[in-house]
Amino acid sequence: MTLHDHAERLRALPFRTILSVRAATKPLSAAGWNVDLSRHYLDTDANAALFAFADDMKLKTAIDQLFDGEMVNPSEGRAALHWALRASESKGETVREIRQSVVDAETLAQEIAWSSRKGATGERFKAVVHIGIGGSDFGPRLIADAFEDRRRDDIELRYCANLDPLDLELALKGLDPAQTLIVGVSKSFGTEETLYNLGRARDWVKASIPKGWSKHFALITANRERAIDWLDGADGLILHMPETIGGRFSIWSAGSLACSIALQSDVMEDFRAGAEAMDQHVATADVADNLAIRLALLDYWNATILGFGARALLAYSRRLRLLPAYLQQLEMESNGKSVRPDGRPVSGPTAPLLWGGEGTIGQHSYHQWLHQSPSMVPAEFILAPGETSDTDGVTGLTAHALAQAEVLANGRSLADVQADEPDLPLEIAAQKVHAGGRPSTILHAPRLNPYRLGSLIALYEHRTYLAGKLWGLNSFDQWGVERGKTMAGRLKPALRGERQASDAITAKLIAAIRS
Ligand code: F6P
Numbered sequence: 426m427t428l429h430d431h432a433e434r435l436r437a438l439p440f441r442t443i444l445s446v447r448a449a450t451k452p453l454s455a456a457g458w459n460v461d462l463s464r465h466y467l468d469t470d471a472n473a474a475l476f477a478f479a480d481d482m483k484l485k486t487a488i489d490q491l492f493d494g495e496m497v498n499p500s501e502g503r504a505a506l507h508w509a510l511r512a513s514e515s516k517g518e519t520v521r522e523i524r525q526s527v528v529d530a531e532t533l534a535q536e537i538a539w540s541s542r543k544g545a546t547g548e549r550f551k552a553v554v555h556i557g558i559g560g561s562d563f564g565p566r567l568i569a570d571a572f573e574d575r576r577r578d579d580i581e582l583r584y585c586a587n588l589d590p591l592d593l594e595l596a597l598k599g600l601d602p603a604q605t606l607i608v609g610v611s612k613s614f615g616t617e618e619t620l621y622n623l624g625r626a627r628d629w630v631k632a633s634i635p636k637g638w639s640k641h642f643a644l645i646t647a648n649r650e651r652a653i654d655w656l657d658g659a660d661g662l663i664l665h666m667p668e669t670i671g672g673r674f675s676i677w678s679a680g681s682l683a684c685s686i687a688l689q690s691d692v693m694e695d696f697r698a699g700a701e702a703m704d705q706h707v708a709t710a711d712v713a714d715n716l717a718i719r720l721a722l723l724d725y726w727n728a729t730i731l732g733f734g735a736r737a738l739l740a741y742s743r744r745l746r747l748l749p750a751y752l753q754q755l756e757m758e759s760n761g762k763s764v765r766p767d768g769r770p771v772s773g774p775t776a777p778l779l780w781g782g783e784g785t786i787g788q789h790s791y792h793q794w795l796h797q798s799p800s801m802v803p804a805e806f807i808l809a810p811g812e813t814s815d816t817d818g819v820t821g822l823t824a825h826a827l828a829q830a831e832v833l834a835n836g837r838s839l840a841d842v843q844a845d846e847p848d849l850p851l852e853i854a855a856q857k858v859h860a861g862g863r864p865s866t867i868l869h870a871p872r873l874n875p876y877r878l879g880s881l882i883a884l885y886e887h888r889t890y891l892a893g894k895l896w897g898l899n900s901f902d903q904w905g906v907e908r909g910k911t912m913a914g915r916l917k918p919a920l921r922g923e924r925q926a927s928d929a930i931t932a933k934l935i936a937a938i939r940s
Contacts, residue, residue, distance in 0.1 A: 426474065427474075428471075428474055428475065428478060428726070429730060430729045431470060431471040431474050432466070432726075432731055433828055435467070435468065436466065436731075438799075439514050439761070440466070440835075440862040441835065442864050443466060443468060444463065444464060444835075446468070447463035447464070450462070450463050453714060453716055453719060454708035454716075455702075455703060455707075456702040456876075456883075457699065457702075458716070458868055458869070458870050458877065458880060458881060459868070459869050459870070460719070460866065460867070460868050461866065461867040461869070462467050462719065462866055464722060464833075464834045464864050464866070465723065465726075465727070465803070465864045465865075465866070466726075466731060467726065468914055471726075472808050475722045475725075475726060476595075476712050476713060478895075479895075480526075483894075484518070484718050484891050484895075484928070485712065485718075486847075488707060488826075488891070491505060491887075491890060492597055494520075498671075498899060498901035499899060499906075500756075500766060500902045501901065502900055503668060503669050503901070505669060505671060505674065505901050506523055506669040506671075506889070507674035507677060508672065508700075508701075509523040509730070509887065510523055510524065510677035510697070511697035511704065511879070511883070512524060512701060512704070519669075523669070526665040526678065526679050527697075528677065529664060529679065530664055530678075530679035530685060531685055533643065533662065533664065533682065533689075534689065534837075536686030537553075537606060538577060538687075538690070538894040539918075544603050544604060544605075544606070544634075544640055544641055545634050545637025545638065545640045545641065546634065548603045548604050550606045551579065551604040551605075552582075552589070552600045552601075552604060552605045553580060553581070553583070553605075553607075553608055553683045553686050553687055554583045554584070554585060554597065554600070554605060554607050554608070554626065555583070555584050555586050555608045555621045555683040556586070556593075556596075556607060556619055556626060557609065557610035557619055558607045558618045559616075559624050559672055559673070559754060560612075560671065560672025560673035560674070560675050561610040561619065561645075561672055561675065561680055562584065562586040563750060564681060564751065565584075565610075565680065565681045565683050565752045566747060567583075567747045567748065567750075568681060568684045568696065569582055569683070569684050569688065570744075570746065570747050570876075571595065571744040571745065571873070571875075571878055572692050572875060572878075575689045576687055576688055577689065579752040579821075580650055580687045582683060582684075582686075582687040582805050582824065583596040583597075584596060586619075586622075587924075588617070588622075590625070591765060593622050595743070597629055597932075598623075602629060605625070605641060606641055607626045607627075607642050608642075608643045608645070608682050608683045608686075609626075609643070609645070610646075610666075610680040611623075611645075611646055612646060612647045612648070612666050612670070612672050612675065612680075613647070613648055613651075614644070614646040614647075614648040614651035614652050614655070615648070617910065618758075620683060623655070626642075628640070630642075638659065639660055639661040640661075641662075642661075643661075643682060644656075644661060644662065644663045644664070645663075645664045645666050645680050645682060645759070645878075646666055646678045647666045649665070665679065666678055666680060668724065668883060669889040671901050673758055674755075676882060677700060681693065685707075692875045693875070695874065695875035696846055696878055697882035698876055699877055699880035699881075700875035700877065700880060700882065702876075702880055702905075703716075703880040703881075703883035703887070706786070707883075707884070714894035715925070716884055717887035717888045717891055717909075718891055720866075720884070721888045721889075721892040721894075722895070724736075724777070724888065724892040724895075724896040725864065725892060727777070727803050728775065728776065728777045729773045729774050729775070733801065733803050734777055735778040735779070735780065735802045736777045736778070736779050736780075736802065736804075737781045737795060737802050737803070737804045737805065738782060738804075738805050738807070739781050739784045739787060739804055739805065739806050739814030739826070740781065740782070740783055740784060741783075741784035741785070741807060741808045741825070741826040742782070742783075742807065742809045742810055742811065742873050742875045743811055744781040744809070744811050744878070745783070745807055745809065745873065746782070747783040748807070749779070749782055749798060751882075752779055754778050755889055756776050756779050756885070756887065756889050757778070757779055758903050759776070759889045759890075759893060759898075759900035759901070760775055760776035760898055760900055761775075761776050761895060761905065762775060762896075762898045762899075763775060765897045765899075766898075766899045767875045771896055771897050771898070774792075776892070778912065781805075784825060784826055784829070785822065788825065788829065795829075795833060795862075796832065796859050797859060801862070802863070802864055803865060803866070804829075804830070804863065804864075805865065806824075806867045807868045808826045808869040808870075809869060809873040809877065809881075810822055810823070810871055810872055811872065812872045812873075815826070826867075827867075828875070832859055833859075833863035833864075833865055833912045834862070834863060834865065835861050836861020836862065837857065837859040837861070838858060842854045852873045859884040868881070894908075916931065917934075918937070919931075920939070
C-alpha cells in the first residue's frame with residue numbers, strides 16, 4: 426500500500442475511531458521534551474509505511490551527512506555546521522574553529538558586562554542595541570524575550586530590524602551614546618535594512634563621540650572585508666560568523682552577543698547544552714524513536730499526503746511568545762520551495778504556511794477559526810510553563826491547552842449540545858456544534874528553561890532539514906527572497922521621481938504616494 430492508499434483508508438474512518446486505539450501509543454521523548462502524536466490521521470500501519478519511506482529517503486544517512494560536515498547545501502557549495510556552534514567536544518579543526526567563534530563572543534560579552542571593556546569616554550556600557558534582520562535578528566530577540574527575568578539589571582537591551590526609521594529612533598530613544606554599544610549582525614554585511622540602520626546609528630554615535638566612535642560597535646559577520654570598509658579605517662570589534670552557518674540557523678553563534686552581554690552568564694551556556702543534547706538524540710536514535718524524523722515525517726504526511734496547507738503553532742508559554750515568528754523563518758524560508766537542487770520541480774505541496782501565537786491569548790481570537798471554520802488546520806501545542814511558585818496559573822494554562830486539543834479532535838455534536846442544553850432553540854444549538862476531526866501534536870516540558878529552549882530549537886532545525894529531504898529540497902538556500910530585494914532597488918529611483926516604474930499599477934501607486 427502506498428502512503429496515499431493509507432491516507433484514503435484513514436480518511437474514510439471517523440477521527441474518533443482512529444483515536445480510540447491511539448491512547449496506548451508510546452510517548453516519544455528526548456532532551457527534556459515529550460511529544461505526543463496520538464491525535465493525527467495515523468495508525469500503526471500508516472506509521473510503518475512512513476518509517477519505510479524514511480528508509481527509502483535515507484533520512485538516517487542525511488543526518489550522518491549533516492554531522493559529518495558533508496556539503497548538504499549544494500547550491501552554495503557548503504556544509505551546514507550550525508550544530509558545531511554548540512558542540513562541547515571538538516570533532517576536528519573545522520568544528521574547533523567554529524566553536525572558537527562562540528568562545529570569542531562569550532569572552533567579549535563578559536568583558537563588556539563586567540566593565541573591563543568600556544566606551545571611548547571611559548564610561549561603562551549600560552545599553553546594548555542589537556541591529557540585524559531575519560536570521561540575524563529573530564534568534565537573539567527570542568532568547569532575550571524568553572528569559573527577560575534572567576536579564577542583568579544594569580544593562581538595557583534594545584532591538585532594531587525595520588527599515589521604517591521609527592524603529593531605530595525608538596531603539597535609541599533616551600540612550601546616551603557614551604554608554605551604548607551597538608551590536609551589528611549581518612552575515613553578508615550587505616543587507617540593506619541592517620546597513621541603513623547601522624549607518625544611522627553610526628551618525629548618532631559620531632555626533633557625540635567623533636573620536637573613538639568605533640569602540641561603540643561590535644560587528645558580527647562572515648564578510649570581514651565589508652565590515653572593515655564600513656569602519657572606514659577606525660579600529661573596531663569584528664567577530665566571526667562562519668560561512669557554513671546559515672542566518673536562520675545562527676541563533677547559537679556570535680550573532681547572539683547581545684544576549685550573552687545582557688542575560689545572566691549561564692543562560693547561553695545552558696541554551697547551547699540543551700541543543701547539543703538534542704543533537705545527540707537525533708544523531709543516534711532509531712527512526713521510530715527519533716523526534717526529528719517523526720516530526721519531519723508528520724510534516725510530509727500532513728502537508729503532502731493529506732494536503733493540509735497550513736499548521737498552527739500554539740505556544741502555551743509566555744516565554745515562547747516569539748517562537749511562531751522565529752519558526753516561520755526557519756521552516757518557511759528553508760522549505761517554502763518547489764524546485765529540487767537538480768532543477769526539477771517537486772511533485773506536491775511542500776512546507777505549509779506556519780502561523781500561530783501565544784496561548785491562552787489566541788483562544789480569544791483565531792481559535793474560533795480553528796474550531797469552527799470549514800477549513801481544517803493541524804495544530805501544534807507547545808506546553809511549557811515558566812518557572813513559578815503560582816501553581817494555579819500553571820494548572821489553568823495546562824487545562825486550557827489540553828482542552829483545546831481535545832475539543833479540536835473530538836468536536837461536539839448536535840446531540841451533545843442538546844443533551845447539555847435541552848431548551849436551546851435549534852438554530853442556536855446548531856451554531857454550538859464543533860465538527861472535530863482536527864489533528865494536533867502536543868510537545869510538553871514541565872517548565873521552560875534555557876536548556877529546554879535550546880533542545881526545542883535544535884529539534885525544529887533538524888525537523889526542518891529532514892522534512893526538506895523528504896520534499897527533495899535544499900533547505901539551506903533562499904533564492905526566493907532575492908528577487909524582492911532586487912526589485913526594491915529598481916523602484917527607488919521611481920519613488921524619488923527620477924524615472925517612471927515599468928509596471929503600470931506600480932507607477933500609478935507611486936504617483937499617488939508622491940502626491
Ligand atoms: O531574508 C533573507 C536573508 O538572507 C536571511 O536568510 C538572513 O537571515 C537575512 O536575510 C539577513 O541576512 P544577513 O545576516 O546577511 O544580513
